[in-house]
Amino acid sequence: MKKPFCFVFLFSFFSLAFTQDSIQPLRVGYTRAAPFIIQEGEILEGINIWLWQRVAEDLNLQYELVPMQFSGMLDSLKAGKIDVSINPLTITSARSKEMEFTHSFYASHSTIVVAKQSSFQKIKQFVTSFFQVNFLRGFLVLFIILLFFGILAWMFERRKNPEHFRPGFKGLWDGLWWSVVTLTTVGYGDKAPKTRMGKIAALGLMFSGLLFVSGLTASIASSLTVNQLNSEAADFGDFKERRVGTIRSSESDDFLHAHFFKDIKTYSSVVPGLKELQANKLDAFIYDAPILRYRIKKDSSLQKLEVLPLKFDVQFYAFGIKKDAVELEQAISQRILEIMETQQWSVILAEFGLSEL
Known part of the structure; x- marks a missing residue:
């Protein structure tokens, strides 16, 4: 009677150990997008970092963060090479065919940055x-x-x-x-x-x-x-004949092509594009308003740029999940909704200069 019992015990023990070892941590891709994802050396902070850490802790999710370029991150998510993207991804019909989206946690819009006119030009x-x-x-x-x-x-x-x-x-x-x-x-x-x-x-x-x-x-x-x-320029359409910049593979990039902008130069991140705008190599830079405003406000070398009071291309931000990971998406979405209903969420937004629309 003892041998069968020992056999069952050992089988259960090794099965459990194998199951634990086989559970792989989630591969979570990200790229810099202040104020949502801010990276200073080894330190990561920002609205999305805080939100993901809260979600992962509450759901007891094991994960590893993987720094990536924006376009490469989207391609990896579509191919299932990463499980989650915690960047503020805009929900679109085209992307929804290739990935899952959590519940939206912030609404934004695109805007335009131009170089300020000098006193002589005025x-x-x-x-x-x-x-x-x-x-x-x-x-x-x-x-x-x-x-x-x-x-x-x-x-x-x-x-x-x-x-x-x-x-x-x-x-x-x-x-x-x-x-x-x-x-x-x-x-x-x-x-x-x-x-x-x-x-x-x-x-x-x-x-x-x-x-x-x-x-x-x-x-x-x-x-x-x-x-x-x-x-x-009183409208984004006034820039259709001008040389404009934006982020490669972003919603703004798709928007500009869909609205027949003729001279578009794309960048892997915001700062190089804004630097070229300041050097008069571009007429304007078009991208998500909160990211542009935060970057110009925080970077003293970009003070010769100004954000125009234009609002277009309304966007809803969410985390991206690899295709068919429906249970993971539903669990994260539910937790995001619960966090957004707390006062702490408003405090976090205000801390980074944002407010709920």
Whole structure:
């Protein structure tokens, strides 16, 4: 009776030991994407690092972190060479065919970064605005109005008021000077009409000139505003003909191709692209707003760049799981939902400068 018992005991012991040894830790891929994944030397931190550590601890998951390039990480996940990607992956229909996604933990959007204009460029733009065709046309019409009423006043005043409106060519200059001084409301008083018709001409100059100058002023202001908007671009579509950069194999990369951007240069990470933008090798860099804002805020060498107030291509971030690992995905999703319902989640987001949308 003892031998069978010993045999069963030994069989159970070795079976259990074999089972424990056969359980492989999850291979978890990641790449830098501050503020979600921040790597300083050997130290890893960020929103996604914190979230994954909480999930893995609560579910008692064994894992090893594998640093990878973004495009290589996606390819490895699709091929099943890694089990999980903890980067903030955008959920798309194309990706869903090749991998599983956990419940989304953050909503974001794409935006555009451009190089700030220098003081010289702003002054040049301001001066150039005054040489636009519409402005020159308006200035010419204004000059004609001044000349017309100046000559009219001179014709009425030259005989009865020769002290102010001299005869000949000098009198024409007196009329033009008077009309300019009158319209600009400077009012030197050195010249003034005395005849009834001269005063009627002055009234005509005042009313017609006032209305025209108001319209001309509005036109100049509108021209300056339009030029400023054109230089900064008021919509992402304004960059379709320009040289733009983004991250290789990202959702932003797919978005730009889908919207017929013609000159796209891709990078493996954000910083090299922003460096080339600052060196004027790109006209703009387009990618996820929270990542771009955080990087520019934290990197003192990128302070000559600015994020435009544009929002497009709304994205929902989630962890990626290898295809058909449905039970793992469901367990992680459930835990993510539970963590997001806690106050601590809001605190973590605020700590890295983000907020829930």
